[in-house]
Amino acid sequence: MNWREPKVYAIRHKNEDIRANSRSGGIFTALSDKVLENDGVVYGCVLTEKFEAIHIRAENAQDRDKMRGSKYIQSKLGDTFVRIKEDVEIGREVLFSGTSCQVAGLKKFLKIEYENLICIDIVCHGVPSKNIWKEYLKWQQMKYRAKVIAVDFRNKKDFGWRDHVESIYFENGKKVNGRVFKNLFYGHSILRPSCYECKYKSIIHPGDITIADYWGIEKAAPEFDDNKGVSLALVNNNKGEKLLEQIKENIEWKKTKLEDSMQTPLKEPFLKPENREQFWKDFYENSFEYIAKKYGRYGLANKIKAVFRKIKVKLIR
Ligand SMILES: Cc1cc2nc3c(=O)[nH]c(=O)nc-3n(C[C@H](O)[C@H](O)[C@H](O)COP(=O)(O)OP(=O)(O)OC[C@H]3O[C@@H](n4cnc5c(N)ncnc54)[C@H](O)[C@@H]3O)c2cc1C
Numbered sequence: 001m002n003w004r005e006p007k008v009y010a011i012r013h014k015n016e017d018i019r020a021n022s023r024s025g026g027i028f029t030a031l032s033d034k035v036l037e038n039d040g041v042v043y044g045c046v047l048t049e050k051f052e053a054i055h056i057r058a059e060n061a062q063d064r065d066k067m068r069g070s071k072y073i074q075s076k077l078g079d080t081f082v083r084i085k086e087d088v089e090i091g092r093e094v095l096f097s098g099t100s101c102q103v104a105g106l107k108k109f110l111k112i113e114y115e116n117l118i119c120i121d122i123v124c125h126g127v128p129s130k131n132i133w134k135e136y137l138k139w140q141q142m143k144y145r146a147k148v149i150a151v152d153f154r155n156k157k158d159f160g161w162r163d164h165v166e167s168i169y170f171e172n173g174k175k176v177n178g179r180v181f182k183n184l185f186y187g188h189s190i191l192r193p194s195c196y197e198c199k200y201k202s203i204i205h206p207g208d209i210t211i212a213d214y215w216g217i218e219k220a221a222p223e224f225d226d227n228k229g230v231s232l233a234l235v236n237n238n239k240g241e242k243l244l245e246q247i248k249e250n251i252e253w254k255k256t257k258l259e260d261s262m263q264t265p266l267k268e269p270f271l272k273p274e275n276r277e278q279f280w281k282d283f284y285e286n287s288f289e290y291i292a293k294k295y296g297r298y299g300l301a302n303k304i305k306a307v308f309r310k311i312k313v314k315l316i317r
């Protein structure tokens with residue numbers, strides 16, 4: 001049974017390499033390492049060679065490491081729930097990580113509360129459509145006349161934890177940094193329809209522990225804030241608290257206040273944009289370049305507008 005109010009922590013993994021390779025402070029690796037140590041199984045989201053997000057099962061650190069990093073598209077679950085049921089029923093310790101609606105879906109599927117199942121959900125802005133992601137990559141390949149060989153949805157190593165720059169790596173050695181997909185994501189028209197009515201935009205979550213980027217860390221625990229990533233952990237019940245106790249030797253942690261940690265996705269869903277229908281009509285009827293310019297702030301005209309915006313802000317200040 002989850003508490004009515006979570007206990008709140010700021011967390012950084014003590015291993016700097018792990019933190020650099022994780023989206024925020026590396027809490028997912030610390031939690032899943034404990035499960036692997038106990039001969040358990042970890043389920044989470046990876047990106048395939050075709051750049052699709054899917055959930056996989058991992059029994060070792062090598063496979064689990066592929067789950068690190070946020071993939072800002074909807075992950076395909078396949079037969080994940082069936083496999084989890086098999087694992088928990090033979091007594092393996094299992095950790096499942098995913099969006100809150102995936103965790104809620106798993107619990108509904110299983111019907112029984114298993115003591116040996118740990119659920120970690122992420123504070124979730126919403127999931128963008130994978131069709132847009134696919135067309136975005138095709139457009140990049142056409143523009144640069146080379147095959148995409150790797151992507152980073154949010155390049156923390158080169159730009160720091162707070163910034164949001166996507167990096168695309170090509171077969172011919174080129175690398176492109178941009179913000180078009182990010183701008184479409186934050187424009188909200190590409191979110192799944194259910195995300196506008198998400199039940200989990202509150203402090204109540206279905207996981208044993210809910211994890212996120214610790215936005216507001218500069219107030220909640222400024223001594224943790226080095227722009228290399230801090231995780232927010234909302235501990236929702238006794239099981240989550242017990243697991244957190246077990247990883248404390250590998251992390252730096254501080255108990256913080258809920259009121260200093262309230263980012264928008266913990267309060268309310270994002271509104272469905274008024275121009276959402278127009279966006280999708282445009283997407284089906286036009287080239288991706290048109291979409292990038294109209295909605296993704298791509299191109300010279302948008303660059304000029306951005307410069308004017310910056311000048312205006314400076315003048316007002
Ligand atoms: C779609 C999406 C929206 C997000 N929105 C927010 C937000 O609004 N606010 C916020 O603070 N943080 C958000 N996050 C990121 C969340 O902050 C991190 O997952 C969390 O900080 C974990 O940090 P870590 O350092 O332990 O990460 P990592 O070790 O990088 O952990 C990655 C974890 O995320 C899971 N994951 C990655 N991609 C997906 C996916 N597409 N679907 C399901 N699970 C996935 C993996 O299974 C793994 O458990 C979002 C992530 C995703 C994928």
Ligand code: SF4
Nearest residue numbers: 100101124126195198
């Ligand atoms: S915003 Fe809510 S409904 Fe949408 S993917 Fe995230 S948890 Fe699921």
